[in-house]
Every structure is written in C-alpha cells, then in structure tokens.
Amino acid sequence: MTAYLVTSTAVTPLYGKLSDIYGRRRLMQTAILIFLAGSILSGFSQSMLQLALFRGLQGVGGGGLMAMAIAGIGDIFTPRERGKYVSYLQLVNGAALIGGPLLGGYLTDQFTWRWIFYINLPLGVLALVFVQLAFDVPVPDxxxxxxxxxxxxIVIAVSALVAFTSWGGDRYAWGSWQIIGLVAVTIVGTALFILQERRVEEPLISLELFRNRTVLLVSILAVLIGGALMGVVNYIPVFMRTVLGKGGTNTGLLLMPLFVGFIVSSIIGGQLMSRIGRYKFITIGGLVISSIGCYLLSTMGADVSSLQTTLYMFVTGMMGMTLPTLSTAIQNAVSGDDIGEVSSLYSFGRNLGGALGVSAFGIVFDRQLTNELKDVLPKGVDASTVSQSPEAIHQLSPQLQGQVMQALVDAFHVVFLVGVAVLGAGLVFSFALPNDELKEQSGAEMRAAADGGGVEDADGK
Structure with missing residues (x-):
C-alpha cells in the first residue's frame, strides 16, 4: 500500500505537464497501460518484495488516471457546465469505491487474491478502447x-515524505536513523525542487501559479479534505469491528453509508454549481455539514445503534459536495494552457493529503490508545494488536474487556475530533476563496482563442 501511495502521489504533477505537451488522450492511454502492466505483474508476484515493487509500478499508472479525467473535462466543457460532468465522474468513482471492495472480496473468496489484479486487464482494455474512440481532446501545437x-x-521528495509518514512509529521508531534520514531527504529534496522550478524557463509546477489566490487556497483545501476523508475511511471500519463487533472483512459494506453520502453530495454540489454559476458557498456548505458529521462520529460509543452510525457516516460523506466545486474552481482561475497543470496539482494535493491523513490519524490513535492501556493490559499484550483484532479482546478477562473497550472508545473519540479540526481548518480557508463567476469557454476554446486557432486534435489533425 505504501509503495502505491508513494508512486501515485509523486508522479501526478508530471502527468499534468506532459499532458499539456502531448495531449490528455495520449497520457491517459499511457497511464492505463502502465497500470495494467503493474496489475498483471502484481498478480504474478512470488514474494512480498515483488508485490511491493509491482504495486509501485501500478501506482505510476494510477497517479495519472483521475488527474487526466479531470483535466479532460476541463478541456471539453465550460466551467459553467463542468460541475455537472465532474459530479458524474464522482458518481462513477463512488460506485467503484463501493463495488471494488465487494468484487475484490468475492474474487478472493471464490478464486485467489491474484484475481483482484487480473480483473483489471479486461476493464483496462475496455478503457483503452473508449479513450481512443471518444477522448478526442485538442493538443497544443x-x-x-x-x-x-x-x-x-519532486519524486524523491514526495517519496521520502510519504515513506516517513507511513513508516514512522510503525515500522521504525520516530527517532531512528531511517526516519531521520527520510525527513532530511524530504527537506533537502523540497528545497532543491523549489530552486529548480525558479530557475527553469518551463517548470514542472510553475510557482507563479501560487500567486493566484484561488490556486493556492484550493491546493490547501485539497490536502486537508483528502486527509480528513482518508483518515475517516480508515478508522470507521476499525471502530465497527473492534467496538461494535461487526463481522466480516469487507470494508466496502461497512463504509457504504459514507460512500453513498459522498456520491449524493457530489451530484448535488456539481449540479447546483452549474445552475447558479458560483462555487464558494457550496464548498462552505459541504465543509460545515461534513464537520458536523465527523463530530457526530466522535460521540459514538459501544451502545450506538446501526441507524445512528448510518446517519453519521452519511452526513460525514457530504464532504463530497466540495469535490466538483474545488476541481472546477482551480481550473476556472487559470488560462487554458494551465488546465492540465492545475488539475494535476489538485489531484496531487488530494493524494498527498490522503497519505498524510492516514499517518496523522494513526499516530493520534496509537498514542491515545497506548496511554489509555499502558497500565491496563497484562505483559505481552500489545495495544496495537488489541486495536486491530476483536478476537484478541475476547481472549481477555471480562473486566479487562470492559476497560479495553472504553479505552478504544476514548481513542476513537479523539481521532474523529482530529477529523473535525482538519475539516474546520478547511472551512476557515474556504471563507477566503474568491467567489468568481464561472467562465463560459472550455479549456480547448480558451487555448484556441489565445493561439489564434493553433491547436490540433488528438489525432494530429
């Protein structure tokens, strides 16, 4: 998982720049082919090292898929129309979030885990055909x-950042030479990247874009919302298994109310934005509602009902309302030539926020639980084992079970309050967003107007 997170996050900005040069269709097809190669090789893996390496290759392809889809929508549709189509994209994405784990669980139970990778081959071939036939986006000449x-x-810096946040306190101690080394590589790599981008004529990420208030604020919001979403997605199933004793290992079923809220709110946000031609107050509304939902999650205890958990997850999932508004806002703020770059920047922020969010929530949860249990658990029983295994809790004495359960509830309370704080920070930044009116030209039309018609379609015509 870390290998996939590292590579998919690190390569996203590169896709944006390359797609501005060679066109979205060519880069989308390249991303699909790399993803399929990584999938097939992952299925053939004979060791954990091979699986990690091939998952990393899969991430190189996966990092471009969503970024190219969002950038392509920016090319084809005007910002005023864009909200509708981004909401359709999120509908498909949300359906995949629910259906993917369900299908993966079925394939693993009926066949073998290798088929969760092999199933990508026919789906990827279909995607290649559809992209070739229908994704005809102009290419700058x-x-x-x-x-x-x-x-x-940027690949070095981001890889080190995701690695140390994923491994710190888990695989390696925070004060170990491995983590300190990764922190040093992150800092030095970031500094060298900024110096490099300032001196070259055509930077990978133009630092001038961050002078645009909308680009800067949307990038920050993408990191915060991505972090809150992935943190919640990771810890709701853990709560339901350990505290509520929900059986099974299928995360898709446990998280379905959250994903349904995510899908419904994405559609509402996109359609509403297309109707009114503005995005700011829809973004604020989504953050307010999801912050309330995350607070409600923090109130859950061992006696919470299924109806309550369903409602709380649905309300939290309303942060999906911000996705079509933010992706459209960042594209609306730039010229047609920069759509690929800012689309990848937005996807990069979400991916980076997700990776950091999982780590940050994990650090808070582990420390809180360890503090609660250090004087409770008998020697030889690790707090992390208890937090991930209902069976380990049931092996304790009835008195210890009650104490452990209360410690878990307290730890989850703090974790979900962290989610409230992250979404609250996003709410503060969203108030500073400009409330610009959406433009009436697509990205391709803006480029054609700026270049005097100097664009060609994806077939070079």
Whole structure:
C-alpha cells in the first residue's frame, strides 16, 4: 500500500505537464497501460518484495488516471457546465469505491487474491478502447522542454515524505536513523525542487501559479479534505469491528453509508454549481455539514445503534459536495494552457493529503490508545494488536474487556475530533476563496482563442 501511495502521489504533477505537451488522450492511454502492466505483474508476484515493487509500478499508472479525467473535462466543457460532468465522474468513482471492495472480496473468496489484479486487464482494455474512440481532446501545437530535473526531485521528495509518514512509529521508531534520514531527504529534496522550478524557463509546477489566490487556497483545501476523508475511511471500519463487533472483512459494506453520502453530495454540489454559476458557498456548505458529521462520529460509543452510525457516516460523506466545486474552481482561475497543470496539482494535493491523513490519524490513535492501556493490559499484550483484532479482546478477562473497550472508545473519540479540526481548518480557508463567476469557454476554446486557432486534435489533425 505504501509503495502505491508513494508512486501515485509523486508522479501526478508530471502527468499534468506532459499532458499539456502531448495531449490528455495520449497520457491517459499511457497511464492505463502502465497500470495494467503493474496489475498483471502484481498478480504474478512470488514474494512480498515483488508485490511491493509491482504495486509501485501500478501506482505510476494510477497517479495519472483521475488527474487526466479531470483535466479532460476541463478541456471539453465550460466551467459553467463542468460541475455537472465532474459530479458524474464522482458518481462513477463512488460506485467503484463501493463495488471494488465487494468484487475484490468475492474474487478472493471464490478464486485467489491474484484475481483482484487480473480483473483489471479486461476493464483496462475496455478503457483503452473508449479513450481512443471518444477522448478526442485538442493538443497544443507547440514545442516544449520537459523539466526532467524537477521531475526527479519532486519524486524523491514526495517519496521520502510519504515513506516517513507511513513508516514512522510503525515500522521504525520516530527517532531512528531511517526516519531521520527520510525527513532530511524530504527537506533537502523540497528545497532543491523549489530552486529548480525558479530557475527553469518551463517548470514542472510553475510557482507563479501560487500567486493566484484561488490556486493556492484550493491546493490547501485539497490536502486537508483528502486527509480528513482518508483518515475517516480508515478508522470507521476499525471502530465497527473492534467496538461494535461487526463481522466480516469487507470494508466496502461497512463504509457504504459514507460512500453513498459522498456520491449524493457530489451530484448535488456539481449540479447546483452549474445552475447558479458560483462555487464558494457550496464548498462552505459541504465543509460545515461534513464537520458536523465527523463530530457526530466522535460521540459514538459501544451502545450506538446501526441507524445512528448510518446517519453519521452519511452526513460525514457530504464532504463530497466540495469535490466538483474545488476541481472546477482551480481550473476556472487559470488560462487554458494551465488546465492540465492545475488539475494535476489538485489531484496531487488530494493524494498527498490522503497519505498524510492516514499517518496523522494513526499516530493520534496509537498514542491515545497506548496511554489509555499502558497500565491496563497484562505483559505481552500489545495495544496495537488489541486495536486491530476483536478476537484478541475476547481472549481477555471480562473486566479487562470492559476497560479495553472504553479505552478504544476514548481513542476513537479523539481521532474523529482530529477529523473535525482538519475539516474546520478547511472551512476557515474556504471563507477566503474568491467567489468568481464561472467562465463560459472550455479549456480547448480558451487555448484556441489565445493561439489564434493553433491547436490540433488528438489525432494530429
């Protein structure tokens, strides 16, 4: 999982720049082919090392899929129309979030875990055909220089960042030389990347874009919302298994109310934005509602009912309302030439926030639970084992079971309050968003107008 997170996050900005040069269709097809190669090799893995390496390759492809889809929508549709189509994209994405784990669980139970990778092959071939037939997006008729040095530096810096946040306190102690080394690589790599981007004529990520208030604020919001979403997605199933004793291992079923709220609110946000031509107050509304939902999650105890958990998850999932508004807002704030770059920047922020959110929530949960249980558990019983295994709790004495259960409830209370704090920070930043009116030209039309018609379609015509 860490290998996939590292590579999919690190390569996302590169897709944006390359797609501005070679076109969205070519980069989308490249991403699909790399993803399929990683999937097939993952299915053939004979060791954990091979699986990690091939999952990393799969992430190189996966990092471009959503970014290219969002950028393509920016090319084809005007910002005023864009909300509708981004909401359709989120509908498909949400359906996959529910259906993917269900199908994966079925394939693993009926066949073998290898088929969760092999199933991507027919789906990927279909995707390649559809992209070739229907994803006809104009390509700028200009020559560009690729900033390979900047691409290398950002891959190194982001890989080190995701690695130390994923491994710190788990695989390695926070004060270990491995974690300190990764922190040093993150800092030095980031500094060198910024220096590189300031000196080259065509940077991978133009730092000038961050002078645009909308681009800066949406990038920050993408990190915060991505972090809150992935943190909640990771810890709701743990709560339901350990505290409520929900059986099974299928995360898709446990999280279905959250995903349904996510899908419904994405559609509402996108459709509403297309109707009124503004995005700010829809974004604020989504953050307010989801913050309330996350607070309600923090109140759950061992006596919470199924109806309550369903309602609380649905309300929290209303943060999906912000996804079509933010992706459209960042595209609306730039020229047609920069749509690929800012679309990838937005996807990069969400991916990075998700990786950091999982780590941050994990650190808070582990520390809180360890403090609660350090004087309770008998020697030889690890707090992390208890937090992940209902069976380990049931092996304790009835008195210890009650104490452990209360410690878990307290730890989850703090974790979900962290989610409230993260979404609350996002709410503060959202108030500073400009409330610009959505433009009436698509990205392709803006480029054509700026270049005097100097664009060609994806077939070079």
């Amino acid at each position: 200009e020559s560009h220089r690729i900033d390979y040095e900047g691409a290398t530096l």
